[in-house]
Amino acid sequence: MVTKSTAHRRAPPPGGTIVTTLRLVLRGLQVFVALVVMGLYAHSVRQRQQGQFATHPSAYSAAAYGVAVSVLSIAVAAAWSVPGVRSWRFFAVDTVLVVLWLALFGTFARDWVNGNDGYGAEGNRMRVAVWFDLAGALLWFATAAGSYPPFNPNTCEEESTS
Numbered sequence: 001m002v003t004k005s006t007a008h009r010r011a012p013p014p015g016g017t018i019v020t021t022l023r024l025v026l027r028g029l030q031v032f033v034a035l036v037v038m039g040l041y042a043h044s045v046r047q048r049q050q051g052q053f054a055t056h057p058s059a060y061s062a063a064a065y066g067v068a069v070s071v072l073s074i075a076v077a078a079a080w081s082v083p084g085v086r087s088w089r090f091f092a093v094d095t096v097l098v099v100l101w102l103a104l105f106g107t108f109a110r111d112w113v114n115g116n117d118g119y120g121a122e123g124n125r126m127r128v129a130v131w132f133d134l135a136g137a138l139l140w141f142a143t144a145a146g147s148y149p150p151f152n153p154n155t156c157e158e159e160s161t162s
Helices: 016-049 059-080 087-112 121-147 154-161
Strands: none
Touching (some): 016 121, 059 087, 059 121
16 A cells, blocks of 8 residues: 655644634735725826826825835735735735835825815825725734744744744
8 A cells, every 4th residue: 555645735824724714815905005095096097197187296206105005015914814825924014014004004194184175186196095094004013923933833833943
């Protein structure tokens, strides 16, 4: 009788099914928030390109930055959601995205949180975008904190077996 080798089998995901499910839910929320933010800021970019200058003077470059951060976030969250990718190895990338989202929030919060009411529907849309920026920063902070090696006991186990 031939016995099967178990050496080729992968180890179960770190933390088990609950941690894997939580990680995928957080990554899914990151993609959702980034898609919303991209849509909100892309509208401002498009208005400016069509010659409609109803936006705040600094909104064009900041909105383009918002679209860029959103695209980067979607790409990273999608890459980290692939089964088998150990996202804790890329803790620094998550941390950089936290800083980018906080900069995006700070840029727009300065202009829109205090009630820049002279811009009508544009102002309302931008105020909504500001709070989605904060939600994005908090989601990326959650995944960065969860993947920080001293907080993740699975990093030591995997390093010793590799």
